[in-house]
Amino acid sequence: MKKITSVILIIATVLAMGICPVNADMWTVVDKNNVAQKEGYKVGAYYFLLDENYDTNDKVGLKYSIDGLEFAYVEGVRTNSIPKYSNGFYFVIDTLMENVPINKRYVGFNNAPSYILDGQLNILNTIEDKCYINYLGYYNGYHYLDFTYYVSNSQQNNWESKESGHLYKTNNGSELVPVDIEKEDVSFIGGICLNDNSIVKESYGRDDKLRTNLFLKNKKYNILYEKKDFLGFNYINTTIPLLYMTYKIGEKTVDWLDDRQMNESILKKYVTIDGIYGVEMPEDIGQYRFEIDNNLYFEKDESTYYCISKSEMSDKIKIIYKDGILAFETAPTMEADRTLVPMRFLFEQMGANVDWEGETQTATVEKGNDKIAFSINNTAAKVNNTIKTMDVPARLINSKTMIPLRFLSEELGYNVEWDQNTKTVTISD
Numbered sequence: 001m002k003k004i005t006s007v008i009l010i011i012a013t014v015l016a017m018g019i020c021p022v023n024a025d026m027w028t029v030v031d032k033n034n035v036a037q038k039e040g041y042k043v044g045a046y047y048f049l050l051d052e053n054y055d056t057n058d059k060v061g062l063k064y065s066i067d068g069l070e071f072a073y074v075e076g077v078r079t080n081s082i083p084k085y086s087n088g089f090y091f092v093i094d095t096l097m098e099n100v101p102i103n104k105r106y107v108g109f110n111n112a113p114s115y116i117l118d119g120q121l122n123i124l125n126t127i128e129d130k131c132y133i134n135y136l137g138y139y140n141g142y143h144y145l146d147f148t149y150y151v152s153n154s155q156q157n158n159w160e161s162k163e164s165g166h167l168y169k170t171n172n173g174s175e176l177v178p179v180d181i182e183k184e185d186v187s188f189i190g191g192i193c194l195n196d197n198s199i200v201k202e203s204y205g206r207d208d209k210l211r212t213n214l215f216l217k218n219k220k221y222n223i224l225y226e227k228k229d230f231l232g233f234n235y236i237n238t239t240i241p242l243l244y245m246t247y248k249i250g251e252k253t254v255d256w257l258d259d260r261q262m263n264e265s266i267l268k269k270y271v272t273i274d275g276i277y278g279v280e281m282p283e284d285i286g287q288y289r290f291e292i293d294n295n296l297y298f299e300k301d302e303s304t305y306y307c308i309s310k311s312e313m314s315d316k317i318k319i320i321y322k323d324g325i326l327a328f329e330t331a332p333t334m335e336a337d338r339t340l341v342p343m344r345f346l347f348e349q350m351g352a353n354v355d356w357e358g359e360t361q362t363a364t365v366e367k368g369n370d371k372i373a374f375s376i377n378n379t380a381a382k383v384n385n386t387i388k389t390m391d392v393p394a395r396l397i398n399s400k401t402m403i404p405l406r407f408l409s410e411e412l413g414y415n416v417e418w419d420q421n422t423k424t425v426t427i428s429d
Helices: 002-017 343-349 405-411
Strands: 028-031 041-043 046-051 061-065 072-078 084-086 089-092 114-117 123-127 132-139 142-155 158-170 192-195 198-204 210-216 219-225 230-237 242-249 266-272 288-292 295-299 304-309 318-321 324-327 333-335 338-342 353-357 362-367 370-375 380-383 386-389 395-397 400-404 415-419 424-428
Touching: 041 288, 072 114, 084 132, 089 142, 132 192, 198 230, 210 230, 318 343, 324 343, 338 343, 338 405, 343 353, 343 362, 343 400, 370 405, 380 405, 400 405, 405 415, 405 424
Parallel strands: 219 324, 318 424
Antiparallel strands: 028 304, 041 046, 046 061, 061 072, 084 089, 089 114, 114 123, 132 142, 142 158, 192 198, 198 210, 210 219, 230 242, 242 266, 288 295, 295 304, 318 324, 333 338, 338 400, 353 362, 362 370, 370 380, 380 386, 395 400, 415 424
């Protein structure tokens, strides 16, 4: 009775904290008074703030700080935009329109100058073109910028035509090189830049199903999600590349783009920094607030934050099979230098049949003339009526049967390669 009472108290305490028990080891709740919140957005090596009282004309100044506590102005930069950063360069894309004639103004069309800064915030280049400049991200060693110019405009918000698609790239921050879109693959454009060499892009096929690609190390991979009800991505914050991965429960529809629920649909949201693996978010979580020492803080209520370490979403093992990245619901893990992956989804992609006997906790995999049977927590496996020993046994993690990838894949005739630098497993025929 005492043991049962203790369990009930533990569950009640967890629920009272507002944490989903499944994620109790990932999310924590902290008192706001115990967090020395730093001001500004952390971009690259600095924290940035916008100062709307830069001078007597109410011009906007850009302030920076190394520690998020003491700020100074970025010399010579006037903007109302937080910098974007990648590969040592800061891009400050201005959005002030005070010098643009009213009849040529439109939401999103900005006024020069915009700036390219080096890692020490010195101005490398000033872009004077009076046009809408869109920073498209860093890929294949270059930063890409899109320039859109007005051709003619008769009245506000009603232009006759505009000239767009002036695409430039730079690898030194000063020279802008025109991009020949007929010769260069720019299919990554329109995606969300996650880091210097990683861009995730989504699109819809003719069947209106989401197709997601990851541009990684100069190569495009299809992402195959184990979850069947994946709806898409949405930004958490445009400065720091965190994304919502949104899933639908049930058959009712939902507009995930602006989080508006329709027909009483129920959503689950996962926060991700790689577009592949996500961590489920508590239902009462607030907007993204700030980052300190690799920890992310989200507002829970007036007195507390939700906190999670970025390591919970990064450094995950990637499994590549036939130029596709398998996005497992439970991420692969390591045991004794061996990679364990969820069994069923992997073998479904390989075209194998999987049978699970719950009473004996035994799985059987069949493909062609090959048949492998193994049990949870047992290193002995039966391969075509021959007993063989695995380096590590199969495990049951989050109700998923996790199997030693190399042993079972190679026994089915596949080659398995491991890249320690990228923590990537590549399976090939």
